[in-house]
Amino acid sequence: MNDSTDLEYVGFWLRVWASIIDTILMLFVLVPLMFAIYGREEMASGVTLSGPANILVSYILPAVAVIAFWTAKHATPGKMVIGARIVDAKTGGSPSFAQHVIRYLGYFVSTIPFCLGLIWVGIDKKKQGWHDKLAGTVVVRPKYKGTEPVRFG
Numbered sequence: 001m002n003d004s005t006d007l008e009y010v011g012f013w014l015r016v017w018a019s020i021i022d023t024i025l026m027l028f029v030l031v032p033l034m035f036a037i038y039g040r041e042e043m044a045s046g047v048t049l050s051g052p053a054n055i056l057v058s059y060i061l062p063a064v065a066v067i068a069f070w071t072a073k074h075a076t077p078g079k080m081v082i083g084a085r086i087v088d089a090k091t092g093g094s095p096s097f098a099q100h101v102i103r104y105l106g107y108f109v110s111t112i113p114f115c116l117g118l119i120w121v122g123i124d125k126k127k128q129g130w131h132d133k134l135a136g137t138v139v140v141r142p143k144y145k146g147t148e149p150v151r152f153g
Helices: 012-044 052-073 077-081 097-111 116-122 130-135
Strands: 002-009 085-088 137-142 149-152
Touching: 012 052, 012 077, 012 116, 052 097, 085 097, 097 116, 097 130, 116 130, 130 137
Parallel strands: none
Antiparallel strands: 002 137, 002 149, 085 137
């Protein structure tokens, strides 16, 4: 088992902050795309948008962007702002592409039961949400004031 005294697990509130940053950045990209596709009138009408363009912009594009960031940088922009990165829970190395995909799909599993799988980050000793547990990942950053040393394996 490898321990790292230089790292700490990233907890619930820092991850919420990173998520807010990511959401704002994603909105800067997606809202103009939706206006370009549907037009101002349809967007303002309050009608639920549907069709292939909505699926592409609302689901596929965000999934590709997030997984691409995880693969290239081991973090989304929000996680980069807080100095966090996603690593393999056993080795501390880079997660595989399959782990990234499982982690992304795990967000849906984590949110369905009243977001309990996301809230779990605040309860878990290693600060893993259900999506992390499913993918075998942890979110870490350079140690600032954490009390639990990071253990891989």
